[in-house]
Amino acid sequence: MDQQVAQLREERRRKYFVRGVAFAIASGMCYGLYTGFLTLAETQGVWGEWFAGEPWGNGNPALSAFVITFVLAALAAGINDFFSGVWSLAMCAKNRQLGDFWKTVKTKPGWIMILCAVIGGPVATIAYIIGLNSATAAGNPGVIVPIAALNCAIGAILGRVFFKQELNAHKIVGILICLFAGALIGGTSFAAMGPEALIGCLFAFIAAFGWGFEGCVAGFGTILIDYRIGIAIRQTTAGILELFVMFPLLSVLGGEAACIPNLASAAITSPALLIFLISGFFAMPAYSFWYKGNSMCGAALGMACNGMYAFWGPFFIWIIMGVLDLGGVAADFPPLAPIQWVGALIMVVGIFCIAVNPKNLLDKRNGKEA
């Protein structure tokens, strides 16, 4: 009996480990695909005219630099997150969880999830897209993804400062590796692409800060929510706030309140909307596969495998936009420079070090319980 249990446990551990790692890696790939399709959407139809700074539609004047930088980022973030919220709600509906969804929103963990969305959506996601767009304008959007991946390192530091979470030696080493990789990518981008790329990196860094902080807050109570419901709350809240608060607010701040209805209706009727539907679709498993993977292979290893998006982000931007040339603008989307690919991979190694204690991993491999 005991022997049989031991054998079944070993089988279960192995099966969970393989499936968990597969899910966590798939989540990182979905993150890369979401970023890739979002970048693609922003080159199509009226979006392409907007970013080119040309007169758009039927003779509307070119948009101001402020609108192009901030207002369009809020609009793109909002459409993407709103669609991913709709996809997440559709998943809940399929699982007949909509009743629980609404009940959860009204409980304390639900409010904390909404708070997470407030930090992570309007602040971090919009900053991420501002970064993505600035780097696109400078010649290569891929470089900012590994910078945004610094959120793991920043999350660990913020957790230490605000919530007195422990910071082991392997985490500190991981943080240092991440910062080194970030500096490497940011520095070479600056050298190769000029100050605009650095602005992109700066906004990606703000995004990393927001997501790192969100990660810290999410520890409070949100682990009590079913992850599918949690994601639906997170994405719908973020999308609604970005679309209905940040987009108009930024327009007013830029003194362009009059352009709100024009931009909104042009965005809704543009065929690019279908591509946002795809990017929003991939944003959903980017989160849900991560949770699923964590439950199977362990949160630490799950986070590490998910962190490979530092690599998958620029990779899929390059594949979708450059190699496959889906947007018809391949020349504007070259691969990263070799040193930047190396930086992205170093970032993955750093995230791995933050997430996984190498000692535990070795113990596990030798069959001991961690």
Added chain:
Amino acid sequence: MANNKELIPLYYAIIKHFLDGTEACADDVVTALSPNYGNYKLLTHKDVEEALATAKENGLLDESNFGIDEKGQLQVYYKVTDFGLDMMDRYIGKYNNPK
């Protein structure tokens, strides 16, 4: 059977099943909750097992024992942790199903 509208979300109910220190496996939880949550699509062995494994990864529960069911499948028993008790008390302590 309580009205669906009055029930707390299924995930809360699954975790709160362990509140009194009960040691239970996925099948135990399904059995215990089926009078109220019988019509929930996610009250299956597979989904509850995933919920328990996730709760374990989040530190709310710990694996406490192992057994084999009549089909020769491994049964993993879980128990609440101190952290889990604290989290439940602080965040979902006041949400309960009608008696």
